[in-house]
Amino acid sequence: MNGSLPIEAVLVLLVITDLLLLGSSRFRTCIRVVAVQGLALGLLPVLLHGAEAPARAWGLAGASMLLKGAVFPLLLLRVLRDTGARREVEPYVGYTLSILGGVGALVFSLWVGSRLELPGTALTGSSLMVPAGLATLLIGLFLIASRRNALSQVLGYIVVENGIYTFGVALVGGVPMLVELGVLMDAFVAVFIMSIAAYHISREFDHIEVDRLDRLRG
Amino acid sequence: MTLLLVAMGLTALGGLCALAAGRRPRAATAFGVGSAAAGSALGLYAALGALLSGAGRPLAGAPQWSMPGGSLSLELDALSAFFLIPTLLLSGLAAVYGGEYLAAWRGRKNLGAAWFSFNLLVVSMALVMVARNAVLFLLAWEAMALSSFFLVAFEAGKPGVRRSAWVYMVATHLGTACLLAMFAVLGSRAGSFEFEAMGRAAQLSPALAGLAFVLALLGFGTKAGFMPLHVWLPEAHPAAPSHVSAVMSGVMIKTGIYGLVRLLAMIGPPPAWWGWTLVAVGATSGILGVLFALAQHDLKRLLAYHSVENIGIIALGLGLGLLGVSLNLPALAVLGFAGGLLHVLNHAIFKGLLFLGAGSVLHATGTREIDHLGGLLKRMPQTGAAFLVGAAAISGLPPLNGFTSEFLIYLGAFRATAADGGTIPAAVPAVMAIAALALIGGLAAACFTKAFGIVFLGEARSARCESAHEPGLSMRLPMLVLAAGCAAIGLCPLPVVRAMGPVIEPLAGPAASKVGGELAAAGGMLLAITIGAGLCLALVALLALLRLRLLAGRPVEETVTWDCGYARPTARMQYTASSFAQPLSALFRIFLGTREKLRAPEGLFPSAAGLATETPDACERGLFRPAFGGLAWLFSRLRVLQQGRVQLYVLYVVLTLLALLVWKLG
Numbered sequence: 001m002n003g004s005l006p007i008e009a010v011l012v013l014l015v016i017t018d019l020l021l022l023g024s025s026r027f028r029t030c031i032r033v034v035a036v037q038g039l040a041l042g043l044l045p046v047l048l049h050g051a052e053a054p055a056r057a058w059g060l061a062g063a064s065m066l067l068k069g070a071v072f073p074l075l076l077l078r079v080l081r082d083t084g085a086r087r088e089v090e091p092y093v094g095y096t097l098s099i100l101g102g103v104g105a106l107v108f109s110l111w112v113g114s115r116l117e118l119p120g121t122a123l124t125g126s127s128l129m130v131p132a133g134l135a136t137l138l139i140g141l142f143l144i145a146s147r148r149n150a151l152s153q154v155l156g157y158i159v160v161e162n163g164i165y166t167f168g169v170a171l172v173g174g175v176p177m178l179v180e181l182g183v184l185m186d187a188f189v190a191v192f193i194m195s196i197a198a199y200h201i202s203r204e205f206d207h208i209e210v211d212r213l214d215r216l217r218g
Numbered sequence: 219m220t221l222l223l224v225a226m227g228l229t230a231l232g233g234l235c236a237l238a239a240g241r242r243p244r245a246a247t248a249f250g251v252g253s254a255a256a257g258s259a260l261g262l263y264a265a266l267g268a269l270l271s272g273a274g275r276p277l278a279g280a281p282q283w284s285m286p287g288g289s290l291s292l293e294l295d296a297l298s299a300f301f302l303i304p305t306l307l308l309s310g311l312a313a314v315y316g317g318e319y320l321a322a323w324r325g326r327k328n329l330g331a332a333w334f335s336f337n338l339l340v341v342s343m344a345l346v347m348v349a350r351n352a353v354l355f356l357l358a359w360e361a362m363a364l365s366s367f368f369l370v371a372f373e374a375g376k377p378g379v380r381r382s383a384w385v386y387m388v389a390t391h392l393g394t395a396c397l398l399a400m401f402a403v404l405g406s407r408a409g410s411f412e413f414e415a416m417g418r419a420a421q422l423s424p425a426l427a428g429l430a431f432v433l434a435l436l437g438f439g440t441k442a443g444f445m446p447l448h449v450w451l452p453e454a455h456p457a458a459p460s461h462v463s464a465v466m467s468g469v470m471i472k473t474g475i476y477g478l479v480r481l482l483a484m485i486g487p488p489p490a491w492w493g494w495t496l497v498a499v500g501a502t503s504g505i506l507g508v509l510f511a512l513a514q515h516d517l518k519r520l521l522a523y524h525s526v527e528n529i530g531i532i533a534l535g536l537g538l539g540l541l542g543v544s545l546n547l548p549a550l551a552v553l554g555f556a557g558g559l560l561h562v563l564n565h566a567i568f569k570g571l572l573f574l575g576a577g578s579v580l581h582a583t584g585t586r587e588i589d590h591l592g593g594l595l596k597r598m599p600q601t602g603a604a605f606l607v608g609a610a611a612i613s614g615l616p617p618l619n620g621f622t623s624e625f626l627i628y629l630g631a632f633r634a635t636a637a638d639g640g641t642i643p644a645a646v647p648a649v650m651a652i653a654a655l656a657l658i659g660g661l662a663a664a665c666f667t668k669a670f671g672i673v674f675l676g677e678a679r680s681a682r683c684e685s686a687h688e689p690g691l692s693m694r695l696p697m698l699v700l701a702a703g704c705a706a707i708g709l710c711p712l713p714v715v716r717a718m719g720p721v722i723e724p725l726a727g728p729a730a731s732k733v734g735g736e737l738a739a740a741g742g743m744l745l746a747i748t749i750g751a752g753l754c755l756a757l758v759a760l761l762a763l764l765r766l767r768l769l770a771g772r773p774v775e776e777t778v779t780w781d782c783g784y785a786r787p788t789a790r791m792q793y794t795a796s797s798f799a800q801p802l803s804a805l806f807r808i809f810l811g812t813r814e815k816l817r818a819p820e821g822l823f824p825s826a827a828g829l830a831t832e833t834p835d836a837c838e839r840g841l842f843r844p845a846f847g848g849l850a851w852l853f854s855r856l857r858v859l860q861q862g863r864v865q866l867y868v869l870y871v872v873l874t875l876l877a878l879l880v881w882k883l884g
Contacts, residue, residue, distance in 0.1 A: 092865070108876075115883040138872070145869040153864075 006047050011132040013040045014166065015106060018139045021159065022098040025088050027151060031076045034158055038068020041162055044169050064184060072158060072191050079195045080151060083202035093146045102139050109134035129170035137163030150198040154191060161187045219294045221264035222302075222348065226341045229257030233337030240330040243321075250333025251317040254340055258310030261344060265302035268294045269717060287411045288353030296720035297483065298347045300559065301476045304566030305347065305469040307703075309340040311696035315574055316461035318692045319581060332372055332459075338365040339465065346473050352401040352411035359397065359473075363390040366470060369462040370454045382450075382457035389450035393440030397477075400433035404485070417484040427485050431492055434481045435499070442474030444533065445503040448526045449838045452510075455522035456586065460577020463518060467525045468570035472562050475532055479559070483724045488540045490643060496537025497647045501654035504530025506809060508661040512668070513803045513810050513833035515795045517576045517586045520669060521569065524612060527658060528565040532558045534651050535627045539725065542630070545644050548729035552736040553630025555722040556715065561623035563714075564707060568611040568620060571700035575605035578693055579673060582686035588672050588795040590683070595674040597686045602674045604697040609666035611704040614659045616751035619707035622714070622744060624655060629740055631655075661802070668798045677789040709748060715741040796831050803833075811836055 017037040024030055042065030045057045080087075091098060113131035140159030143152060165183065232253015239245040283290050294302075313336065320329055342365060345358035367390075371383035401411065403426060408416040422430065440447045451471070455463045482488065507526030514520040535558025542551025578601045579594060580586055595602035611618035616625075634648040678684040688694065707714050715737050723730045778787060803812055812833045819827040859870070 112879060112883060138876075141868060141872045145865045145872060147865070 007044070008128060010040050010043055010047065011128045011166075013037075014132050014136060014162070018136055018159070019099055019102050021143065021155070022102045022139065023095050025095065027080055027087055027089060027149075028077070030089060030152075030155055031073050031080070034155055035069050035073040037159070037162055038072065039065050041165060042068060044166070048169065067184060067188055068158070068162075071188070075191060075195050076151065076154065079198055083151075083198060089152050090148045091146050091152075092148065098142070098146065101142060102135075105138040105142065106131070106135045109138065129166060133163050133166030133168075133170055135163070136160075136166060139163075150194070150201060154194045154198065157190060157194065158187065219264070219268075219292065219348075221267075222261050222294060222344070223292075225257040225259075225261035225264060225306075226344050228260065229253050229337045230341045232257065233334040233341070236330045236333035236337070238330070241328060243324040243329040246330035246333055247317050247320065250329075250337060251313050254313035254333075254337050255310045257337075258306040258313070258340065262303060262306040262310070264294070265299040265306060269296055269299040269303065269720070283354075285353055287405070288357075289351045289412065290354060291350040291412060291414075292348045292354075293350045294348055297476075297479065297724065300718075300721045301347050301472065301562065302344060304472070304563045305343050306340075308468045308566050308570040308700075309343070309465055311699060312461040312465045312570065312574070313340075315464075315577070315693050315696040316459065318690050319459060319461055319577055322581070327372065332369065335365045335368040336462065336465075339369065339462075339470070343470060343473060347476055350413040352405055352413070352416075355413075356394070356397065356401065359394060362470065362473065363387075363394070366454075366458075366462070366466055369466075370458045372459050372462070373457070376457075379457045382453035386450040386454040389440055389447070393437045393447070393474075396433045396437030396440070400430050400437060400481075403430050403433070413480070413484060422485060424489065428489070428491075430481070430485055431488075434478055435495065438474040438477040438481075439499070440474070442471050442478070442533075443503070443526050443529050444499050445506055445526065445530070446837050446841060448503065448507070448529075449835055449842055451525055452514075452519050452522040452835060455525070455573075456516055456518035460518070460573055460580060463521075463577070464570040464573035467522060467573055468566040471525060471529065472566065475529070475536075475562055479536065479725065482536075482540070487727055488544050490541060490544045493537045493539075493541030493544060494647060496533050496540060497651055498537075500530045500533030500535075500537055501650060502530070503527065503533060504654055504658040505661075508658050508665060509803075509806050509809055510833065510835065512661060512665045512799050512806075513812055513831075515588045515831075517579065517588050517591075517669065517673065518573070519586075520588070520665070521572055521576060524572075524662070524665070525565075525569060527662065528561065528569065528612070531624065531627070531655065531658065532561045532565070534558070534654060535561060535623070535630075538627065538630055538634070538648065538651055539722075541644060541647055542634070543725070543727045543729065545641070546728060547634055547644055548726070548732040549633040549736055550630045550644060550648070551726050551729040552722065552733050553626050553633065553740060555725050556718045556737060556740070557623050557626030557628075557630060559721060560626060560714070560718060561620075564611070564619040564623045564704075567700050567703045567707070568608045568618075571604060571608035571697055571704065572612065574693070574697045574700070575601055575608060578689050578697070579686075581689055581693070583680070583682045585680075585682070588669065590680050591673045591678075592676045592683060592789060592792065593674070593678040594683065594686055597678075597684075598674075598688045600688060600694050601697060604694075604701040605674065606670055607701040607704050609670045611708070613663040613666050615663070617705075617708040617748045617755070619704045621747075622708060622711045624659065625744060625747065626715070626740055628652060628655060629743065664802060665799075668795055672793070672795045672798065676792045679789045679792070709752070711744045711748060712741045715744065796829070809836070811839075 014037060017033050017040070020033050021030055024033065042061045044061075045064075046061045049057050093101070109131040112134055113127075116130065137160055140156045140161075140163055143156030143159060147153065147156070161183070168183075232249050235253070236246040236250040239249055316336065320327075320332060323329065339362060342358045342361035346355060346362060349355040349358055367383055367387050370386055371379060373379050374383070404416045404422075405411045407422060407426065408418070410416070435444070436447070440450075443451045451467070455467050458466060504527050507523050507528075507530055511520045511523035511527060514523060535554050535556075537554070539551050539554030539556075539558060542548065542554050576586070578598065579591065582594075582598060583591060585591065607618065611620040614620045614624045631648040631651045634644045635652075678686075716734075719733050719737055723733050726733055729736075782791075784791070803810055810833050812831050815828075815830040817826065817828040
């Protein structure tokens, strides 16, 4: 496809931001990286259609970028400020090891991408889209599993959503608008609720460390 | 078929109304009893019509159902109709009985919920018997298990009742698990969960058919109560209210037999080892069931063990029938199946009667302990007479109905040993069956001599016993109807035996053409024996009359029995249930494992002495308790996985997904 170069650039950016997330120790950085990731991904539908992108693709890109690039980060930054959580992400797994794990996930995704037979032969965009999406998905799950703080988990959730989004775009090209809007809406509501929940957890327990919530178990 | 559906709908609707009436006990009882009795009567009419007219009638234009693999296919053929008859008959009578029986709980328990469960139980049993789709069948099966679970747990406040209910729940779900596996095997071969498609599908390989048979034996056997799987019966039956015990023991466990028979009719010609297995299972259940019954001193627990025994007799008959089909011995096939299935009907009638009788005793005296009762025949003559009829019937004495079915099995087995069989593979199990049946019959007679003798004869052993009185008409009437049923089938066996023809034709395989002839021949012999027994009874009656005539006009007075030299004999000096059964239970000590706690009298003037015996279930103690203990230990090891950390759980999910992905792609 003609316009595959910008698409691949976006995908490379996606993977780099993933690795950056694994390696950075500060929440602010992480939130900004996720914002950049969201902005880059927002471009995907437009890029896929090339120059003759219909108005609704632009509209979607705008909505997606607005949410992921501005609303989510601002929400999260506010929670970070209000809860007074520590500024470091406090992982269970060290940063270097995390990055190595991320690279491992990337290799695994490339292998899966080469083996996976997707329904419908017409893959759109670049052949890298499936591996990149899968790697993002895995890294997001890894973020959720390996960090203590509830905010990290929200970030991980957004990254997982980004991975699914990329995967979905690769699978069906222009995702039907309704579905896309639905996913966006889901993510928005989820992040909104999780932010509020994190805020309340911190009010209740003076911290938002998920690993200490196990005191609740009977 | 439509009529039956209307009847089921009526019963279900009445149950819902009862539930809605909730805490207004009179209204709830009226809804529950009325709809269950009316629905049962209507359904009984439909089932009788279907049985007598023969041909099966699928429900035309079954509505679509969105359940995957499921459909609402129903059919009322001879086999279904035959099982429906005792089910609906006993359910209707038990409902009438239960109306008065449950009156004592008015205001203390939610009777609306109880009647809802009861009606649901009746409807689901009927649905199990007409369903022709595995998914529908399993749903009805589970509804049956759940509704009966709630009925068993009716008196959940009493000690031990909850435990009994849970034992029942676990047992029935283990059975359902086997059934799920069985239907999965059959359904995957046939490509559909319709019974018709399963039956039509290409012949199963012997290994697969064997697997299905074993799974069915475990799954249906749990419900029916085959010997090592019977442990829930002696727990659940005593715990449930008596009219529910009657329904559960009389007909609900027969759904297990129905399922087994339906499967056998579906999966083609049986190899000989199926017959062997069933004969062995039947002999074990029968003999051990009656032995454990002999050692009990809880009246309802004793009856529950007798259900195990009678299920054993049914399995013996079915096993001989299967052997007859696989060895091509028409007489054995026809008589085995006819005897086994007829015993289903007969057992439903007399066991229902006995449980209702035990319920009346419990209602009047407040205890199920046989050793606390006594002398009730004078105070409750009608209940006592009905119980006596049931006891004679369950012991297999002519001219009552228990004899009819056992005689058919005997006859089939004898025909296999001698006249047209004579081969070793048929003769050995046949002789085994004869010996087992004889032993069972003798022990059952001993056991019911004990039960009837201690409970109804002699003198009252407690104050409540002395003030006991006959229950109301709505409790007596069902018992009298059932007692009349025992006598009717026993005295007129011919039409009943002849009506069995269409029921066993689909089972008999190559012998199907000879069903009518064999049954007619057996019926003839039965008639002769019935006439003989009738003559004997007439002779006894004549002698009694003669005695009455001779004694007329002479002074007759009552005095105490021989009192061993004691000046003032008391009621506690009578034979107790334990002492009556002691010689037999000592003989079979090795199987029973009875624990005795004896405080022997000491010195010249002994004051305190005591004897307590307890016969816990050997299977539960030796088999299930260690097995479940092991499982609990194993699962407690798995707690390592449960750390309560969200991250770990996410990690589990991720790892599982990755493993699945790699497995799928690798």
